[in-house]
Amino acid sequence: MPTTVELIVSAYVRLKNRQALENMRELCGQLLGTLQSTSGTNPAQSRSSLLEDLRVIEDGLEQLRPPRYG
Structure with a gap:
């Protein structure tokens, strides 16, 4: 059974909403920093x-990266 975050990320990937995923990543980073300083x-x-x-x-952001040719 997928976690809540997996469901949210999956929805943003389907919607191709890179900005929302980047915002989520930034928030998680901030929470980690706060947690480590507690x-x-x-x-x-x-x-x-x-x-x-x-x-x-x-992983979600990776799915939204354009394919590399070469």
Whole structure:
């Protein structure tokens, strides 16, 4: 069963909405930065989840890249 992020990324890919995916990637990066600067908690599970979300977003962006000829 696909995750929520996978469903969202899939929809943006179908719509060819690169900007929305780039915005998602930027937000995930910001959340990771905030999480890593937070003390007093164990962010391992949240960090792992955000890294997986980033992987899914990057895969979606890769699908929208124009084919390379040559």
